[in-house]
Amino acid sequence: MAGETLAFTYLAAGRWLAYLCSLALIGTVSYRFVVLSAVRSQRDGNADWMAAAERRAATVGIAAAGLLAAVQLWRLYAQAYSIFGLDEPVTWSVIRIVVRDTQWGAGWTIQLGVAVFAITVCVAAKVRPRPGWALAVVAAFGVGAALPLTGHAVSQASPVWASVAVQVGHVLGAGVWLGTLFVLAVLGLSGRDADAKQRIRAMVEAFSPVALLGGGILAATGLITAVLYLDAVGDLWGTTYGLTLLLKILLVGTVAGVGAYNWRKVKPTLGEGPNRLKRSAGLELALAGVVLAVTAVLVALALE
Numbered sequence: 322m323a324g325e326t327l328a329f330t331y332l333a334a335g336r337w338l339a340y341l342c343s344l345a346l347i348g349t350v351s352y353r354f355v356v357l358s359a360v361r362s363q364r365d366g367n368a369d370w371m372a373a374a375e376r377r378a379a380t381v382g383i384a385a386a387g388l389l390a391a392v393q394l395w396r397l398y399a400q401a402y403s404i405f406g407l408d409e410p411v412t413w414s415v416i417r418i419v420v421r422d423t424q425w426g427a428g429w430t431i432q433l434g435v436a437v438f439a440i441t442v443c444v445a446a447k448v449r450p451r452p453g454w455a456l457a458v459v460a461a462f463g464v465g466a467a468l469p470l471t472g473h474a475v476s477q478a479s480p481v482w483a484s485v486a487v488q489v490g491h492v493l494g495a496g497v498w499l500g501t502l503f504v505l506a507v508l509g510l511s512g513r514d515a516d517a518k519q520r521i522r523a524m525v526e527a528f529s530p531v532a533l534l535g536g537g538i539l540a541a542t543g544l545i546t547a548v549l550y551l552d553a554v555g556d557l558w559g560t561t562y563g564l565t566l567l568l569k570i571l572l573v574g575t576v577a578g579v580g581a582y583n584w585r586k587v588k589p590t591l592g593e594g595p596n597r598l599k600r601s602a603g604l605e606l607a608l609a610g611v612v613l614a615v616t617a618v619l620v621a622l623a624l625e
Contacts, residue, residue: 324407329621331399335392336617339432341610342389343464346439347493348500349382350461351531353454356505359527360520375450377508382443382457389464390436393429396471400425428470435463465492472620473550484549491542498535499576499609501528506602510595522591525598529584536577543573562622569619572612579605 353375361371401411401419409415420426439460446453469488475481509524511517547557547566557563583601590597 328399328403328406332396332403332621333614333617335396335399336620337614338392339389339396339468340613340617342385342392343468343492344496344500344613345385345503346382346389346464346500347461347496348502348504349378349385349443350454350457351497351501352504352508353378354458355531356501356509356524356527359523372450374508375454376447378504379443379446379450379453379457381504381507382446383440386436386439386443386460390433390440393433393436397429400429424475425471428467428475431470432464432467435460435467439464461496462493465489465496468492484546487542487545487549490538491546494535494538494542496535498532498539498580499606501531501535502580502602503606506599506606510599510602518592518594521595525588525591529588532580532584536580539573540577543570562619565615565619565622569612569615572608572615576605576608576612579608 357371357374357378360374397416397419398411401416404419404423405411405415420430439457442453442456442460444453446457466489469475469485469492472488474484474488505524505528510521551557551560551563551566557567579601583598583605587598587601
């Protein structure tokens with residue numbers, strides 16, 4: 322039992338970190354093309370500031386993609402341990418079996434390849450911004466599309482294509498909302514002079530519809546997921562999977578509530594500086610991290 326618990330913990334921790342990195346990478350691309358574009362339109366082509374802002378965003382993308390690649394290696398070990406580690410040591414031959422001979426290994430291979438591609442294009446975005454950022458869009462979509470390939474979408478749900486499509490939308494919606502908020506909080510909410518306040522206001526105004534869009538996609542795809550994965554409404558409170566899903570729904574609602582508070586109550590105070598928004602955005606992101614942890618556990622549970 323102790324070994325099974327350890328394997329479950331390894332798997333859940335790996336998924337959680339993969340979710341965090343994936344959303345950060347998707348958010349980096351959204352930040353570049355939506356949030357920074359709004360600032361560009363208001364700053365009359367301040368090329369130096371924009372170039373520096375794009376380089377900082379590319380650095381975040383490199384960090385997220387690099388960590389994602391490292392996490393994928395950890396996930397491979399965790400998967401091999403969960404399958405073989407309870408009975409025998411995890412060796413290279415065991416790892417090769419997981420990669421070559423399992424459906425999970427096929428999905429994992431795609432995920433690792435996309436992560437390496439994302440590192441490459443984010444590095445390119447610092448040197449050749451125009452083609453680099455264009456390819457970063459492809460990488461962000463690829464990360465979102467690959468993430469469901471080692472979960473319920475391909476292992477237990479039917480039809481597989483519909484489940485994968487819904488989960489891709491779920492990941493992209495979360496990345497557009499929460500990933501963009503993360504990058505905005507890290508890179509954009511700084512400075513108290515008049516010019517910085519104008520810039521922050523422009524970025525927050527641009528982010529608001531992005532958050533609404535991403536949150537809407539997340540909610541819609543979450544509802545469809547529940548319909549696909551549960552046989553009856555009673556499964557929500559009659560199964561471990563359903564109860565965990567209910568917990569996730571409650572937490573997502575809480576995150577959305579904090580986001581709504583930021584939009585209605587905190588955003589109008591930006592004229593006083595960004596500190597209040599940074600604190601409330603930090604709370605929103607912390608709660609989102611808990612949601613992702615619950616999601617990581619949810620993916621490990623049987624659909625019954």
